[in-house]
Amino acid sequence: MLGFSNAKINIGLNILEKRPDGYHNIESLFYPVSWSDILEVVPASTFSFHCTGLPIPGSQENNLIYKAWNLIKPTDKAVEIHLHKILPMGAGIGGGSSNGAFALNLINEVLELGYQKESLLELASRLGSDCPFFIENRPMICLEKGNIFRETTVSLSGKYIVMVNPEIHVSTAEAYSGVIPTPSPTPLKDVLENTPIEHWRDAVKNDFEAGIVKKYPLIGEIKDELYAKGALYASMTGSGSTVYGIFSETLTLSFPDFIVWQGKLD
Incomplete structure (x- = not known):
């Protein structure tokens, strides 16, 4: 069975406060995009996991696919997994x-394990704070440590997105070092749901962006170029370094020195 494990963007990312457990409370809108890896899972006599495409650093045991198998695996069945990393x-x-x-x-579908969505969400939360989002895989407001999700009416269906990755690696620790947590006067959910996208430029920000751009x-410069080409809204996503622009119509932009993906939003 094939799956296309897609990416997401953050629309707005506010770092609100540092928690007693050392993490931060945040608010953001996670929005799925169709840029994806390819994942194949088939029944097998013994478990195996293979990767092609972009090289993945670190040991296989630290890969979230390998960890997912160890969370959900039954005692009497196995699968072969192939990831093509894009x-x-x-x-x-x-x-x-x-x-x-x-x-x-x-794995749940191929081996007919019978897990329902709520159980899969709980298992995904053990993998990582934003993994449950990809079980839902629809626009959601993300709160607290990034592990609490709320419904939203925001829809960018029919708009077009250009994503540009300049292959600059920014660690999470590096990203947080440039941020002073600040409570938001208005919840991001209210801002996004009540402000036309044409005005997001002045109202919606990624708190990581200023320090990283410095x-x-x-x-x-990539963000400025996207606006110069007519983006309704442009931003760095997450802790970087990918920058995206949302456009009202399709277009083809050239950033020959970088990784670029362009497509339609659902």
């Missing part, structure tokens, strides 16, 4: 989390 890593688009969540779904000006 999404750049450390890009702020949730590729690894998507892989883990899709692996849970596909260190890596190229990220800001």
Whole structure:
């Protein structure tokens, strides 16, 4: 069985406060996009996991697909999993989390394990804070540590997106080092649901962006270029370094030195 484990973007990302457990409370809108890896899961006599495409650093045991198998595996069945990696890593688009969540779904279906959505959401939460989003895989407001999700009426269906990854690796620790947590005067959900996209530029921000752009000006230059080409809204996603622009109509932009994906939003 094939699955296409897609990426996501953050529309707005507010770092609200540091928690007693060392994490941060945040608010963001996670929005799925169709740029994806390819994941194949088939029944097998013994478990195996193979990767092609972009090389994945680190040991196999640390891969979220491998961890997903260990969470859901039955005692009497196994699968062979093949991941073809297309999404750049450390890009702020949730590729690894998507892989883990899709692996849970596909293993459950292929082996007919009978897990319902609520159980899959609970298993996904053990993999990582944003993995449950990819079980839902629809626009959701993300709260607290990034692990609480709420419904939203925001829809960008029919709009077009251009995503540009300059292959600058930004660690989470590096991203947080440039942020002073600040409570939002108005919940992001209210801002996004009550403000036309044409006005998001002045009302919706990613708190990581200013500090990262100061260190890596190229990220800001890409954002400026997207606006110059007519983007309704442009932003860095997550902790970077991917930058996206949302457009009212399809177009083809050239960023020859970077990884670029363009497509229609659902």
